[in-house]
Amino acid sequence: MDQEIIIEFSRVSFSFGQGPPLFQDVSLKVPAGSFCLIQGPSGSGKSTLLRMFNRLEEPSAGQIFFKGHPLLSFHPPRLRRSILFIQQTPTVFDGTIRDNLLRPFTFKNNRDLVRPGEAQLNKILEDFLMEGLDLDDHAQTLSGGQLQRLCFIRGLLLEPEVLLLDEPTSALDHESAEIVESVTRRLIRESGLTVVLVSHKKVDFQDLAPMVFEVTGGRVTGLQ
Numbered sequence: 001m002d003q004e005i006i007i008e009f010s011r012v013s014f015s016f017g018q019g020p021p022l023f024q025d026v027s028l029k030v031p032a033g034s035f036c037l038i039q040g041p042s043g044s045g046k047s048t049l050l051r052m053f054n055r056l057e058e059p060s061a062g063q064i065f066f067k068g069h070p071l072l073s074f075h076p077p078r079l080r081r082s083i084l085f086i087q088q089t090p091t092v093f094d095g096t097i098r099d100n101l102l103r104p105f106t107f108k109n110n111r112d113l114v115r116p117g118e119a120q121l122n123k124i125l126e127d128f129l130m131e132g133l134d135l136d137d138h139a140q141t142l143s144g145g146q147l148q149r150l151c152f153i154r155g156l157l158l159e160p161e162v163l164l165l166d167e168p169t170s171a172l173d174h175e176s177a178e179i180v181e182s183v184t185r186r187l188i189r190e191s192g193l194t195v196v197l198v199s200h201k202k203v204d205f206q207d208l209a210p211m212v213f214e215v216t217g218g219r220v221t222g223l224q
């Protein structure tokens with residue numbers, strides 16, 4: 001049986017405004033539940049490619065499909081909940097860890113989601129090696145690596161189907177980067193989510209047998 005394809009790019013081209021094309025005629029398929037690694041030199045377009053996955057950028061030609069339906073047919077806030085981009089620089093609000101984790105549940109578009117209880121929040125903090133923290137602690141007191149993990153948790157509570165990660169450790173100090181990398185690895189191995197991760201370092205995550213897409217010269221080639 002064919003593996004289900006969760007995201008497909010079909011002959012996608014992209015330019016910023018009237019500028020020269022950054023991508024030309026890109027086709028790729030992401031199987032559901034897979035781990036995909038987008039690699040390529042700095043400035044080759046990796047971040048832009050990733051941003052097209054959930055309509056943070058729109059192709060200038062061609063089409064992108066999510067579970068067989070054109071991305072354009074989805075309401076962007078709902079699409080971005082299913083295909084979730086975890087920001088490199090975490091956004092935290094003035095408030096406690098609990099306030100920060102539950103903030104998305106106060107948004108109108110997320111009214112259909114069940115708000116997690118205290119036990120679930122404490123469990124997920126533990127899963128992300130932050131069991132020493134109290135939900136009443138102020139988010140501003142956390143380190144860079146803890147904030148990044150807080151953003152992961154906040155995203156995962158929205159039950160996404162696809163996680164988009166753009167160099168998730170590059171803005172962090174060494175120790176924070178190691179913790180976030182181990183959490184990322186665990187998600188990739190154990191979550192069953194489809195994970196698409198951008199990295200400019202060739203050695204990253206190769207041990208997890210990713211499906212690799214190489215971005216160079218406006219093309220994307222699959223190296224499996």
Ligand code: ADP
Binds near residue numbers: 016022043044045046
């Ligand atoms: P990468 O993530 O591989 O480093 P990017 O996708 O960030 O590459 O950028 C690809 C190219 O597009 C670069 O030359 C960059 O300068 C250019 N670029 C990125 N964002 C914009 C923008 N908003 N407007 C115009 N050019 C941009």
Ligand code: MG
Binds near residue numbers: 046047048166
């Ligand atoms: Mg980038």
